[in-house]
Each structure stands twice: as C-alpha cells, then as structure tokens.
Amino acid sequence: MAISTLNFTLTDFKEAKWEHKTLEGQAPCYHSLMRSLQDLSKMKSEAGLKEQADALVLIAQVASMRLSPDKMNEPLQPLFIDYQNDNRAVAPEDFSKEELEFLESVLSVVTDPWLKARIADLLWISKKPKDPSFARKAIDAYVSHEIDISTWEFDVKHCYARALALCRQLKEWERFNKIKNKLLSNINSESNENFRIVVFIANFVHEQGIDKDDAESIAIVLKAIGDSCKASQNFSLARDCFAIAAKKFEQINSKTEWAGCLFEVGRCFQEEGELREESQNSIANSLYEQALQAYRRVPKALRSPYDVESQLNKVQQKMEETGLATLDEMALIKTPTHDISETVELSRKHVSGKEKPSEALRYFVGIFPGFKYEKMIKDAEHQMKNYLFSSLFGGTHFSNDGRVIARVPAASLANDDSSNNQKVIERNVLQNFGIESQVIIQGNILPSLNQILLEHSIERELLVSACYLSPIVPENRHELLGYALWLGFEYEFGNAIHLLSPQIEHIVRTSLKEAGAKTRRSDENGITNEIGLSSLLELTECKSVFGEDITFELKAIFSEALGFNLRNNVAHGLLDDNSACQISSVYAWWFTLKLVLKSI
Incomplete structure (x- = not known):
C-alpha cells in the first residue's frame, strides 16, 4: 500500500x-x-x-x-x-x-x-x-x-x-502512578454502585501487578460485593468477586480468609445448581461439577469451619441425579461421508447463541466426542482384511524433512494374530486417525471456533481461571497453560503447541505419580531422571488413570511416529513456521482445551 x-x-x-x-x-x-x-x-x-x-x-x-x-x-x-x-x-x-x-x-x-x-x-x-x-x-x-461498564470491554481496557x-518502557513513573491511582479509585470508591466494573478493574490491576500495596483493601471490598451479589442470587458476579478476593487474600498470606473465599465460590456454584435443577438438568449438573472442584480447592486443614466434607457429599449426590436426567437433553452431530457442508452448519449452530463465553466453550469442546479406540481397531482390522493390496506390502514412512521415522512390515495371510499384522493394524489406526481428525477440524472445530469468535471475545483470564479450577492442571501451571489455550483463540496455534506439548507431558507425569506409578528411572550411578512422555504413556497405570480412549489420543497426538508426534517435533525443534500451524497443532490445542474443561 x-x-x-x-x-x-x-x-x-x-x-x-x-x-x-x-x-x-x-x-x-x-x-x-x-x-x-x-x-x-x-x-x-x-x-x-x-x-x-x-x-x-x-x-x-x-x-x-x-x-x-x-x-x-x-x-x-x-x-x-x-x-x-x-x-x-x-x-x-x-x-x-x-x-x-x-x-x-x-x-x-x-x-x-x-x-x-x-x-x-x-x-x-x-x-x-x-x-x-x-x-x-x-x-x-x-x-x-x-x-465505564459500557466501554471497558470495548477496547478501553486494552487502551x-x-x-x-x-509507561514502563519509557520509565514514565509519574504518568504510571496517575493511571494506577485512577484505576484503584474506581475499586475503592463508595459511590461506585456498578459491581461489575469493580470486578473488571480488580481483575485488570491484578493481572498488571500494580495493586500489591492495596491487596488487602481490594480483597475486603470484593468479598463484601460477593456477599451482596450472592444474597441477590447474582451467582456469576458473586463467584467472580470471591475468586479474585481469594487471590488477593492468598497474596497477603491470609489463609483463613483465602479458604473462606474458595468455599464461597463452591457455594455459589451449588446454590445456582439447585435453582437450575428443575428445568435445566444439564446446566445444573455442570454447576455441581464446578462446585465439587471449587470445594476441593479448599485445603483439608482449613475445611472444618466450613463443613466442606458434608458439602462435597451433597454435591456428589446431586451430580448423580442430574447426570441421569441430562441424558434426554443431549444432542448428536453426524458427519456426512463426503460433503461436510451440513456438518459445518450444524457445528456453527451447536455453539451459536450462547449467553456467555464460558457456556460457548463448554459446547465447543463437546462438538466431537473423541476417538473410540476399540472402534478404531475394528475398522483397521476390517481395512487390513478387505483391502489386501495395501496390506500385502511393507512400507517405509518418512518425515517432512526426509528422515525415516517408521517401517511397517507386510501383513501375514497365514496368522491373524502375528506381530506383523498387529503393526499393520496400528499403522492403519494412526493413518485413519490423521485423516479423520482433518475432517473433524475442517467440519467441526474450525467452523465452531469461528462462530464463537464472531459472538464472543474470549479473554485470556477466562482460560487461566479454567486451568485454575481444573483438577488435572498441576499447581503453578494455570497461568502458563491458560495462556497457551488462549493463543488458539488468537489463531496462534504454532505458538500454542510449543507451550502445550511440555505441559501435557507434565500433566501426564503428575497424574501418574498421584496414581502410584513410577515415573523415574535410576542408572547404575544412582542418577535419577524423569522418563519421557512416550514411555509414560506405555505404563500400565496410564489406561486406568486416563482411560483407553484418551490414552490412545495422547499417543496419536504427541508420541507416535506415525501419528502427529508433536512432543518430539517440538522438543527437537522440527516444526517450522508452516508445519507448526497445521491440522495437528489445531487438534492438539482443541484436545487439550477439552481435557481441561471436561475435568471441571
């Protein structure tokens, strides 16, 4: 131009x-x-x-x-x-x-x-x-x-x-302090009756790290607003208040108040679930699940004053009841064999018209139920037996940069259970996974992602909060993982996958450790090292922790040479500007988002 x-x-x-x-x-x-x-x-x-x-x-x-x-x-x-x-x-x-x-x-x-x-x-x-x-x-x-509440989310926050x-770049500290004081005055002002803008600004100054000297006063203000909103059944705003207040109390090491705010987040989810239960069982069930996770965030040593254990039992019972009632509310999306235009339209409708970004995301991760390993095996066996020409010859598989990454022998017609046949079946499974995942991306995930971004602004803090609430995300990883997931909503899948791959490995390792698996090996000199993702996914405990289907997808996405093999490609710097943004990265990003959101 x-x-x-x-x-x-x-x-x-x-x-x-x-x-x-x-x-x-x-x-x-x-x-x-x-x-x-x-x-x-x-x-x-x-x-x-x-x-x-x-x-x-x-x-x-x-x-x-x-x-x-x-x-x-x-x-x-x-x-x-x-x-x-x-x-x-x-x-x-x-x-x-x-x-x-x-x-x-x-x-x-x-x-x-x-x-x-x-x-x-x-x-x-x-x-x-x-x-x-x-x-x-x-x-x-x-x-x-x-x-102002009407303009803050429309670019003013970014301004x-x-x-x-x-100010930081130029070291303009006088201007910096004026901006800081202007923001903080909107939190502490007694005349500010709009609670939502107080929450917005409190979140903003926390993210910017400019409220450390005022952490206690901000926490007190937010807790009071949370109590008021909860009393008026504005549970969403009350949860936001208590969640930020908990961060501020934790910041000043006020453990009792911190635990109390965590408990109140759970109570808000539970009470809203009780209101929704009669007419909207699926939503009520989701709220009870989130209440369960919120209560579990309260440290066991601090649970007694709030009777957390009793609330956990009540919520689990409610989850079972509403879970059964939810079955009638579930919908099925079918993928056409060739023309995917109908699937694209259904996918858009599936996520469209949702009131809140968080609700849209719940529908987004439900757009595809995931691969079923048992069915994939049966399809691969059928393929081997009925399409003999492709199975009677061995194959050598190359990476994009010309390296031999796998050799698959020819199938044996004499013995269905031969090791060669098992390798052919595994090859077919992974190839089918690659083909079908591409159809799912083009027909389901990308159209619904585009629709969500037309209707909502997905903020980074929403993904960070989801990671904070997720029981599968280890401590002190919610900021990093939340940022990686947010990058996908900016279409920066290449950057996202470089952050997600090591974090997925850490999630798998941590989950297996908690299940009692041995995730370390010692050599003859007594030097102990963590084993890699490929070996972790082969541990017998893996299927009991994640289930057969998720274990398969983890392998196909991150560790299998004939799959996407993203863990190794990322670790060894094998992804360039083009390959980092391919279908594999998009599916890996969505799969990780699904794991996190489904866990809460």
Missing part, C-alpha cells in the same frame, strides 16, 4: 470534516473509528472528492489494526492474516515515510482520543529515529477514556494496558 508521493494533504483531511460517529447503541471503539472513516471516505469518493477520500482511506487503515497490548514489540497487529493465500491486512511496517509525515501533521490537529492515540502510537513504533513525545501523547490519549506498557 505504500506509495512514493501522496495526492492529498492535511488540508484535504480538514476539509473532509470527519467526526467519530458510532452506530445507535454502540460505544466508541476502534471498530467504530474505522467504520466512520470508511463511511465518510465512500461518501467523498461518490461526490468526486478523490483527495479527501484517499486521505480518509489511509487513516482508516491506521485505525483498522488490532491493539494487542500484551505484545510489547508488535502491539499493533493486522486486522486479519490469510495464511493460505499469503495475504494480510495493513501492519505498521507498511506505511511509507511520506505517509508517516502526513499522519504526524494529522496528529497536530486531531482531537478524538481514539484516533489521537492510534496515530501517536504508530508514529512511536514506526518513525525513525524514535521520538518519545509520540509515546507520551499516546499514553495521555489512551487514558483519557472514562472507565489502559497499552498505556501502562508504554
């Missing part, structure tokens, strides 16, 4: 008389900024005012970039990236020197804080040599937005996060 000479000037922009207009009911955000510029550009073009239209097109491209404050080096991302066609929307490096100079002139006259922050940030990132004054102007514009990041 860069051009050597511009056909427009600052005067053309001024004469266009642009205003940041939003649609009815829409809060100002970067989408409304881009749309208002595009709409006016179209009007000017139709009126024959080409210079004004072109000036507005350039500024609309500036507004189109996604703000990703967690990415310090690339905070302004293209609106879309089409990997298949090697195409993307505009990025900061696409703007020419002349275009940046024009934008600098626009910055001197623009008053809209959204556009002012975007242009100033782009100039700070792209103009050489770097001029800190642009970063300071961006900071001031970013934090000029009022903190404050980017402002804090810039």
Whole structure:
C-alpha cells in the first residue's frame, strides 16, 4: 500500500470534516473509528472528492489494526492474516515515510482520543529515529477514556494496558502512578454502585501487578460485593468477586480468609445448581461439577469451619441425579461421508447463541466426542482384511524433512494374530486417525471456533481461571497453560503447541505419580531422571488413570511416529513456521482445551 508521493494533504483531511460517529447503541471503539472513516471516505469518493477520500482511506487503515497490548514489540497487529493465500491486512511496517509525515501533521490537529492515540502510537513504533513525545501523547490519549461498564470491554481496557506498557518502557513513573491511582479509585470508591466494573478493574490491576500495596483493601471490598451479589442470587458476579478476593487474600498470606473465599465460590456454584435443577438438568449438573472442584480447592486443614466434607457429599449426590436426567437433553452431530457442508452448519449452530463465553466453550469442546479406540481397531482390522493390496506390502514412512521415522512390515495371510499384522493394524489406526481428525477440524472445530469468535471475545483470564479450577492442571501451571489455550483463540496455534506439548507431558507425569506409578528411572550411578512422555504413556497405570480412549489420543497426538508426534517435533525443534500451524497443532490445542474443561 505504500506509495512514493501522496495526492492529498492535511488540508484535504480538514476539509473532509470527519467526526467519530458510532452506530445507535454502540460505544466508541476502534471498530467504530474505522467504520466512520470508511463511511465518510465512500461518501467523498461518490461526490468526486478523490483527495479527501484517499486521505480518509489511509487513516482508516491506521485505525483498522488490532491493539494487542500484551505484545510489547508488535502491539499493533493486522486486522486479519490469510495464511493460505499469503495475504494480510495493513501492519505498521507498511506505511511509507511520506505517509508517516502526513499522519504526524494529522496528529497536530486531531482531537478524538481514539484516533489521537492510534496515530501517536504508530508514529512511536514506526518513525525513525524514535521520538518519545509520540509515546507520551499516546499514553495521555489512551487514558483519557472514562472507565465505564459500557466501554471497558470495548477496547478501553486494552487502551489502559497499552498505556501502562508504554509507561514502563519509557520509565514514565509519574504518568504510571496517575493511571494506577485512577484505576484503584474506581475499586475503592463508595459511590461506585456498578459491581461489575469493580470486578473488571480488580481483575485488570491484578493481572498488571500494580495493586500489591492495596491487596488487602481490594480483597475486603470484593468479598463484601460477593456477599451482596450472592444474597441477590447474582451467582456469576458473586463467584467472580470471591475468586479474585481469594487471590488477593492468598497474596497477603491470609489463609483463613483465602479458604473462606474458595468455599464461597463452591457455594455459589451449588446454590445456582439447585435453582437450575428443575428445568435445566444439564446446566445444573455442570454447576455441581464446578462446585465439587471449587470445594476441593479448599485445603483439608482449613475445611472444618466450613463443613466442606458434608458439602462435597451433597454435591456428589446431586451430580448423580442430574447426570441421569441430562441424558434426554443431549444432542448428536453426524458427519456426512463426503460433503461436510451440513456438518459445518450444524457445528456453527451447536455453539451459536450462547449467553456467555464460558457456556460457548463448554459446547465447543463437546462438538466431537473423541476417538473410540476399540472402534478404531475394528475398522483397521476390517481395512487390513478387505483391502489386501495395501496390506500385502511393507512400507517405509518418512518425515517432512526426509528422515525415516517408521517401517511397517507386510501383513501375514497365514496368522491373524502375528506381530506383523498387529503393526499393520496400528499403522492403519494412526493413518485413519490423521485423516479423520482433518475432517473433524475442517467440519467441526474450525467452523465452531469461528462462530464463537464472531459472538464472543474470549479473554485470556477466562482460560487461566479454567486451568485454575481444573483438577488435572498441576499447581503453578494455570497461568502458563491458560495462556497457551488462549493463543488458539488468537489463531496462534504454532505458538500454542510449543507451550502445550511440555505441559501435557507434565500433566501426564503428575497424574501418574498421584496414581502410584513410577515415573523415574535410576542408572547404575544412582542418577535419577524423569522418563519421557512416550514411555509414560506405555505404563500400565496410564489406561486406568486416563482411560483407553484418551490414552490412545495422547499417543496419536504427541508420541507416535506415525501419528502427529508433536512432543518430539517440538522438543527437537522440527516444526517450522508452516508445519507448526497445521491440522495437528489445531487438534492438539482443541484436545487439550477439552481435557481441561471436561475435568471441571
């Protein structure tokens, strides 16, 4: 898009008389900024005012970039990236020197804080040599937005996060402290009657790590709000309050209060389950499951004052009752043999129209029930016996970089139980797994993922919270695993798989240790080492811990040479930019998300 000479000037922009207009009911955000510029550009073009239209097109491209404050080096991302066609929307490096100079002139006259922050940030990132004054102007514009429940989730949160990041980068501590105090004042203000915005900001300042000196006061405020919301049966908001309060009490080492907040999270799940039980058994069952996991988070030494053991027994009984009643509410999605268009549409409908992101995710991980190992074996045996030509010859299998990764012998017609036949069957199982998983990705997972992202914004903290609640995620791993799962909702499957593979291995090792399996080996010198994932999955305890079907999928995805073999490919740096984002990574990401969410 860069051009050597511009056909427009600052005067053309001024004469266009642009205003940041939003649609009815829409809060100002970067989408409304881009749309208002595009709409006016179209009007000017139709009126024959080409210079004004072109000036507005350039500024609309500036507004189109996604703000990703967690990415310090690339905070302004293209609106879309089409990997298949090697195409993307505009990025900061696409703007020419002349275009940046024009934008600098626009910055001197623009008053809209959204556009002012975007242009100033782009100039700070792209103009050489770097001029800190642009970063300071961006900071001031970013934090000029009022903190309000209707706008916080629509880019304002990202604006404050980017402002804090810039302050840290420039060591602008005076500005940093002003932003911090402005945020904290919205938590502690007695006049703030909107509990939801208090929760949003409390979560934000916790993530940013700027509330350590105020942890106790924030915890007290949130606990009081949680009590009030619970009394009015606003259980979702109450849970959020108690969950964040628990983090703050843990931060200040107040164990009794911490345990109490963990218990209240469980009580909120249980009481809401009791309300939903008569009409919505499937939802009630899910709430009881989450109550069970929440109660288990309370340390055994601190359970007595809250009668946690009694509540655990009640919830388990409720789970059995609602579980049986849920069977009538379950639906089945069938995959056509060839044309998957019907499956694509059903998958979209399966996750569409859900009120909350968490509900959409529950449906998302239920889009495919998983591979059934016994059926896979029967299909592979049938394939070997009825399609003899492909089985009568041995085969050598190569990796993408030309290495021999497996050799499979020819089938034996004389002995159905021969070791050769078993290897052929195993080969067929893994090949079928690869083919069927591709159909599942294209027909089920990606369409439903796209639908969810059209309707919801999946925040990183939602995935981190899910990992925190999951009984299969070991301690001190919820932030890392939650971030890896969140990357999938950003379509960054390559980055996700490099984080997920070692974490899956740690989950398997930890689960097997808890079951009494020996996960270490000592050599002749007494040196003890942990055994790898491939060996862990071969332990006899594995099937009793994970079940036959999940054990098979873990092998097929992470450790089998004829499967996706992602653990070894990641560990040895064998995934390049293209292979890291293939079907295997997408399925591995979804499978891990399913394991975590199904466990809670």
